[in-house]
Amino acid sequence: LTRERYPVQRLPFSVVSEEDLAAFERITPGRVVTDPEELEASNVDWLRTVRGCSKVLLKPQTTEEVSHILRYCHERNLAVNPQGGNTGMVGGSVPVFDEIILSTALMNQVISFHGVSGILVCQAGCILEELSRYVEERDFIMPLDLGAKGSCHIGGNVATNAGGLRFLRYGSLHGTVLGLEVVLADGTVLNCLTSLRKDNTGYDLKQLFIGSEGTLGVITAVSILCPPKPRAVNVAFLGCPGFAEVLQTFSTCKGMLGEILSAFEFMDAECMQLVGHHLGLISPVQESPFYVLIETSGSRAGHDAEKLSSFLEHVLDFGLVTDGTLATDQRRVKMLWALRERITEALSRDGCVYKYDISLPVERLYDLVSDLRARLGPQAKHVVGYGHLGDGNLHLNVTAEAFSASLLGALEPYVYEWTAGQQGSVSAEHGLGFKKKDVLSYSKPPAALQLMQQLKALLDPKGILNPYKTLPARA
Ligand code: FAD
Ligand code: MLT
Ligand code: ZN
Incomplete structure (x- = not known):
């Protein structure tokens, strides 16, 4: 496990005290986890490449509880790591140091479903596969599907703007998500949970939180448009x-x-x-x-x-x-789908995995894979390419028996420069999280990066929400 490969310094947040634990116990009674064994799974990511050392995990059930938690943490200057199913691929879902883990695991209620419009409103911690089952019983399907469906939460999907296997047909969550309820860093509840197809009343604020990876607010509920189940x-x-x-x-x-x-x-x-x-x-x-x-x-x-x-x-x-x-x-x-969906799992059993998730002009999608195979030679165990070709999204993965700094040196920044040379994206659908935050500038100009930093400062002035993630540290 590899935090030392991504050097970063703890920011001056407070450290959780006994009084803080007592306050959390009042907000979420019986749902404050401090047992190190129970915390273990939430401190390490799905790929087992990054590990935090959080000492406390909170399991709110309601938006009000999330709001109380954040209001308290904001006042006390305590850092918070929102966590859904912990299936993220870029180390965004686990703490870097001792951030408090705020899990949506118990926020798993469907709020409403309308059988004519196909609009589902639910809490953020609903597991994608369970939502699929729920709407399929009513002759609809979820507009997204991915290999992690059995564990990922809809809130996590929205927070990462997950693409997945149905993107080609039903498009991005920027289109299918109709409304969101979000708790801001200071505990303010932003209720934009509308279920309208059309709503041009001012700026479309929910879009800011789709793909914001827990850095701008905690998503507590989602309103999403489900297509009819194909016959x-x-x-x-x-x-x-x-x-x-x-x-x-x-x-x-x-x-x-x-x-x-x-x-x-x-x-x-x-x-x-x-x-x-x-x-x-x-x-x-x-x-x-x-x-x-x-x-x-x-x-x-x-x-x-x-x-x-x-x-x-x-x-x-x-x-x-x-x-x-x-x-x-x-x-x-x-x-047949398992052959494609389970590649991620097979790769994780093959050794140390170097993962790249790239958008490219479809004509050039495989050139980088062939190029790298030749460039890396026997240094790599496997160099593979797969992905959502219909969306111009390549998953380029390289495996080796163990971590090797020289292999990493051969891959980066080469892969990012190559991608930028094609005006591609260095993160098509997985986000930046902790592992990719420093490569944002390969795909975005300085003015965009500066505006992102200004938005972060506006919405989370103390920087308590998912610190060390998504945006590069300020100089
Ligand atoms: P987590 O991993 O828990 O969190 C991910 C990020 O979102 C973190 O930064 C976290 O802080 C933040 N977050 C989580 N919940 C909230 C919330 N309620 N409010 C605010 N922030 C929150 N991705 C794709 O795009 N397409 C795929 O096809 C795909 N396939 C996958 C297949 C497998 C086998 C696996 C393991 C992963 C796959 N992924 C895919 C990665 C994808 O990002 C996640 O599976 C999913 O979207 C993350 O949801 P999660 O609930 O696990 O979130
Ligand atoms: C996929 O499409 O299989 C996922 O995005 C996960 C991965 O990239 O391995
Ligand atoms: Zn994918």
Whole structure:
């Protein structure tokens, strides 16, 4: 575990005292965790790459409790780390030092759901998969889905502006989130929890908190627009002979499946080897340099099947695809999705993982992977590329048996410079958190960075909310 690799100094916040613990006990009776064993899981991130040493975790159940906690911490100058499901990829969800962990685990109530509009209002700590189940029982789906669905909280999703597997069809949370309730650093409750599709009354303040990674406020409730549950879902898992063919398959797919296309994901041969080796998953198609997973979601099974079969005929005839398999029943659909969704898990079992989450022009999406494979040679165990090709989002991951400073030196700033050279983004969907905060300037100009710092100072003048995260330390 590696905090020393990211040198940073503790800021002069207060240290939690016995009186503070007594005050917290009055605010959240029986929900103040100080047992070191219980705290362990919340002090370390999912990837096990960063670790804090918080001595206290609070589990509020209501917005009022969150407000009391923050008002108290603000007065006492105590730093706070908001935490959802702790599945974040950039070390934003765990303390760096002894920040108080404010967990949304017990804020897990659905507030309302409207069966005509599909608008769901719920507390921030609802687990994504549980919300999916809830709305699916009512013939709707959540507008987002990701491999971490079993643990991540909707508040965490909003705080990271998570992209995920349905982005191509339903777009960003900046569009699907209709309202938010947020508690500001001083305890003020900002109720922007509207459920309106259209509302141009002044600045759209909720947008500030979407993707703010717990640095501007604590999200306590979310109003989100859910699309109707598609009647027919098909998944095609295909093998492609090269990346040029992956791109041509994508273009063809958009042309022939346009309105029913709901996902276009890709992975390379090394990813397939890793999910096979570490998780025992078996490839459903012949070995290929690349694989794509295409999902269609529509309202008439026959219509979609017909379109999909003429698409498949076309891509096979033109040699864009060399082998493929189709699934319509839920069990097989899930099985094919697992090959793609569980790459993260397979990588984490492969050793030390260097993770990059990059937006690039789709035509250049794989160039960086090939380039790095050649550049790193035997220094790396695996160099893999996978991701949300339909959104121009590459997940470039490098593994090694153990952490190596020279490997890191070969990767950074090279990867960031390469990305900036393409006017890409150094964080497409995972955010900056603790691990990527110093690379923001590869994708944003100085004036944008300065405005971000001014907004932070306006909303959190004492800097108690998730310090050391998202923005680089001020000179
Ligand atoms: P946490 O990890 O607990 O927190 C993440 C950040 O949000 C932290 O900075 C935290 O302080 C802040 N935060 C959490 N809750 C709140 C709140 N209520 N108010 C204010 N701030 C808060 N991401 C994608 O974008 N797309 C993917 O496809 C994807 N797939 C993943 C697959 C796996 C297997 C894993 C482990 C992660 C994946 N992720 C993906 C990463 C993604 O960021 C998270 O899974 C998810 O959005 C984080 O939610 P969480 O509740 O776990 O938040
Ligand atoms: C994914 O798309 O699988 C996630 O963003 C997690 C990852 O990048 O590994
Ligand atoms: Zn992703």
